[in-house]
Amino acid sequence: MATEDDLTALRTGRDAARRKPVRPSRKVRPSASGVFAKRELEARLGLEVHNPKSLVITPLLDKKKAIDADSVDLRLGTCFLLPRSLPEPYFSPDEDTATSLYVKVHVPLGRYLVVPAHQTVLGSTLEFIKLPCDASGEVLTKSSIARTFIVVETAPWIHPEYRGCLTLEIANVSNTPVLLYPGRPIGQLVLLHVDRKHDPKAKIKSSYFGPVYPEAPPFQNPEKDLRKIGVPLTSVIRKGTIDGNGRFAPKRDHHQLG
Amino acid sequence: MPSPRDSLIHEATSLYRLVDSINRLVAEHESIFAYTDAAQSFFEEIHKQAKATKATVSGIMERASRTAEESASRYLGELIIQKGRWKTLHTYVKPATDAHTLNLPVPLIQMATDHLQEIPGLEKSAIVVLLTPHLMYYQRPASKLPACLVFVEVPYSQGPGFFSNLTIYHELGHYVFDSLAAAPAFAKLTEAQERAFAKKLDRAITTPSLRPWAKGVLDDWTTEVFCDLFALRHLGPAYTFALIDFLSLIGLMGEETEAKFDAEHPAPALRFREQLHRMKEDGWWRIVQGLSSEHVSLVTKLAAKTKYSFELQEKGIPEFIEAFQTIIPFIHALVIEITPHCGTAAKDFGRRRAEIENCLLHGVVPSQLLVEGGAPSPTPVSMINAAYCFYLTRLPELMSRLEGQEDLNLKHRQNLIERLEAWTMKGIEDFQLLGASGKNTSSGN
Numbered sequence: 265m266a267t268e269d270d271l272t273a274l275r276t277g278r279d280a281a282r283r284k285p286v287r288p289s290r291k292v293r294p295s296a297s298g299v300f301a302k303r304e305l306e307a308r309l310g311l312e313v314h315n316p317k318s319l320v321i322t323p324l325l326d327k328k329k330a331i332d333a334d335s336v337d338l339r340l341g342t343c344f345l346l347p348r349s350l351p352e353p354y355f356s357p358d359e360d361t362a363t364s365l366y367v368k369v370h371v372p373l374g375r376y377l378v379v380p381a382h383q384t385v386l387g388s389t390l391e392f393i394k395l396p397c398d399a400s401g402e403v404l405t406k407s408s409i410a411r412t413f414i415v416v417e418t419a420p421w422i423h424p425e426y427r428g429c430l431t432l433e434i435a436n437v438s439n440t441p442v443l444l445y446p447g448r449p450i451g452q453l454v455l456l457h458v459d460r461k462h463d464p465k466a467k468i469k470s471s472y473f474g475p476v477y478p479e480a481p482p483f484q485n486p487e488k489d490l491r492k493i494g495v496p497l498t499s500v501i502r503k504g505t506i507d508g509n510g511r512f513a514p515k516r517d518h519h520q521l522g
Numbered sequence: 523m524p525s526p527r528d529s530l531i532h533e534a535t536s537l538y539r540l541v542d543s544i545n546r547l548v549a550e551h552e553s554i555f556a557y558t559d560a561a562q563s564f565f566e567e568i569h570k571q572a573k574a575t576k577a578t579v580s581g582i583m584e585r586a587s588r589t590a591e592e593s594a595s596r597y598l599g600e601l602i603i604q605k606g607r608w609k610t611l612h613t614y615v616k617p618a619t620d621a622h623t624l625n626l627p628v629p630l631i632q633m634a635t636d637h638l639q640e641i642p643g644l645e646k647s648a649i650v651v652l653l654t655p656h657l658m659y660y661q662r663p664a665s666k667l668p669a670c671l672v673f674v675e676v677p678y679s680q681g682p683g684f685f686s687n688l689t690i691y692h693e694l695g696h697y698v699f700d701s702l703a704a705a706p707a708f709a710k711l712t713e714a715q716e717r718a719f720a721k722k723l724d725r726a727i728t729t730p731s732l733r734p735w736a737k738g739v740l741d742d743w744t745t746e747v748f749c750d751l752f753a754l755r756h757l758g759p760a761y762t763f764a765l766i767d768f769l770s771l772i773g774l775m776g777e778e779t780e781a782k783f784d785a786e787h788p789a790p791a792l793r794f795r796e797q798l799h800r801m802k803e804d805g806w807w808r809i810v811q812g813l814s815s816e817h818v819s820l821v822t823k824l825a826a827k828t829k830y831s832f833e834l835q836e837k838g839i840p841e842f843i844e845a846f847q848t849i850i851p852f853i854h855a856l857v858i859e860i861t862p863h864c865g866t867a868a869k870d871f872g873r874r875r876a877e878i879e880n881c882l883l884h885g886v887v888p889s890q891l892l893v894e895g896g897a898p899s900p901t902p903v904s905m906i907n908a909a910y911c912f913y914l915t916r917l918p919e920l921m922s923r924l925e926g927q928e929d930l931n932l933k934h935r936q937n938l939i940e941r942l943e944a945w946t947m948k949g950i951e952d953f954q955l956l957g958a959s960g961k962n963t964s965s966g967n
Contacts, residue, residue: 323952
């Protein structure tokens with residue numbers, strides 16, 4: 265089990281046991297920075313889960329291969345959200361997003377999902393992740409995958425203390441349908457130091473807390489969001505109807521502040 | 523009046539259409555959804571039987587066309603048999619197609635299958651879940667279908683959930699009881715039933731026609747307690763807690779019914795008394811008895827009851843209950859004999875409970891503890907029990923750590939319980955995955 269001293273030694277590049285006493289300095293100690301290297305990744309993975317600096321990546325199916333010099337390989341999970349063809353000619357991000365925009369699909373290990381050309385699907389990592397309190401994460405497409413014209417993540421930043429399987433936006437930018445096999449490596453997680461201390465009294469954000477499948481974004485209705493910044497009137501379109509001539513007739517509405 | 527040949531054509535066509543419609547429904551669902559291996563085998567069987575029935579019907583038509591008009595009626599009987607078979611299959615197919623992997627706790631079904639296959643004689647068993655509109659769990663016999671398929675009905679509303687579906691182990695108990703009834707291990711129980719009947723009921727049942735019924739009642743009670751203990755051996759107290767939750771949900775945990783036997787079920791108080799006895803014997807109770815949960819108090823309260831009643835046409839027949847009480851020790855002995863693989867589950871739970879709950883409190887999947895090359899992994903059964911204990915006692919603690927979550931807000935509670943169930947399932951799934959890749963260091967129990 266790694267100790268706090270070991271972690272400090274890893275960050276400063278010195279072995280804690282060999283540390284010599286140094287004269288106190290008035291200079292502000294430079295914060296740890298840069299990307300987590302393999303030794304630190306392993307040390308963080310070895311910390312107990314209640315330690316705010318612990319890193320969790322589970323299951324690590326092939327630990328030796330999965331942890332690289334400066335990143336950890338992530339595999340593709342088995343659940344996906346596919347874009348649904350909507351009856352309306354538009355999509356409005358509001359409280360109905362989760363049920364209106366997606367079709368949930370389960371692809372067991374050993375089977376594949378076909379991503380049509382120029383389409384994007386939401387998947388998730390097979391690994392459940394908890395980031396340390398002093399690290400942010402970035403998800404990158406594995407280079408071998410990127411060379412097949414699959415792009416993972418257009419919003420790849422992960423905040424400190426996040427926990428859950430990561431939702432991945434997986435885009436097929438090629439002209440050919442591509443097969444995705446759950447369980448295969450698809451991305452890489454890179455951790456970066458953040459100069460931040462754990463606040464034991466601070467509460468954990470509850471949106472996106474601990475998902476194990478890809479999740480739809482929890483939008484509020486636009487008028488609710490805009491009211492918060494004082495926008496008095498918001499035009500919204502509620503679900504419309506198709507008239508007798510087959511034309512879409514949106515139901516317009518205006519929400520007034522107060 | 524239609525001619526015999528016209529009738530035959532009409533009957534054959536309607537059967538052909540019925541079979542084709544069922545077969546198409548299955549094929550359409552298979553092309554859209556993923557299913558467990560067992561469901562897939564069931565669907566293959568449907569395709570096979572559909573093909574065979576269509577061939578048979580076409581054959582009948584061909585033969586009928588070559589014979590005299592009057593003899594066409596003799597083929598009708600064959601069609602009626604086929605129709606009866608498909609009428610039964612019809613009731614299985616739709617609930618099975620509804621039970622695709624998005625609607626099921628797949629890791630639990632896989633774990634239950636593994637447990638079942640550890641029992642000698644049931645190595646090839648596979649569970650097919652049927653999602654039904656009834657708010658009840660039930661095991662259906664595999665009539666005219668491969669006997670290794672275990673059909674378990676699950677209420678559709680509970681399908682993707684986890685905790686309440688632990689009660690499917692009770693239904694698996696029914697399958698085990700029926701499948702192994704002729705096995706040598708069951709001989710002592712059968713003898714005990716006969717002895718109990720001869721000693722306690724022979725004189726009480728004076729009407730000869732009531733004797734088979736009376737024997738059936740004792741049989742049903744025996745089976746129910748067997749199923750409870752079978753489930754408990756495999757799942758520990760999580761089964762008891764899930765049973766309490768489910769019986770409460772469907773309104774069967776009222777004070778007025780808790781000590782009453784009916785013709786099919788022993789009184790809930792007696793069922794929980796026997797579960798408590800088993801938990802004590804297997805080492806579970808000393809770990810959970812201190813839980814600050816109404817479930818634990820309820821089990822203790824129910825188990826303390828000593829007076830039960832069983833009435834037939836508003837007249838009490840205490841001899842039934844006396845006879846049944848003499849059978850109970852034999853049920854315990856039988857369950858232990860056929861589940862030797864469950865012996866160490868409580869020990870692992872006792873050792874690992876705190877760290878599993880610690881993972882959950884930090885919003886982390888407990889498979890985190892499955893360390894390659896480290897200490898033996900906690901078993902899925904330990905994860906399930908720790909998760910249930912956590913659910914019963916520590917949910918407010920978890921909520922207090924999250925932004926904007928209120929303990930009394932039912933939507934918030936529901937969301938977090940669903941998370942807890944998802945983490946538990948993910949933990950089991952990871953255990954199974956690591957087991958398949960030879961990386962976990964523990965057996966499945």
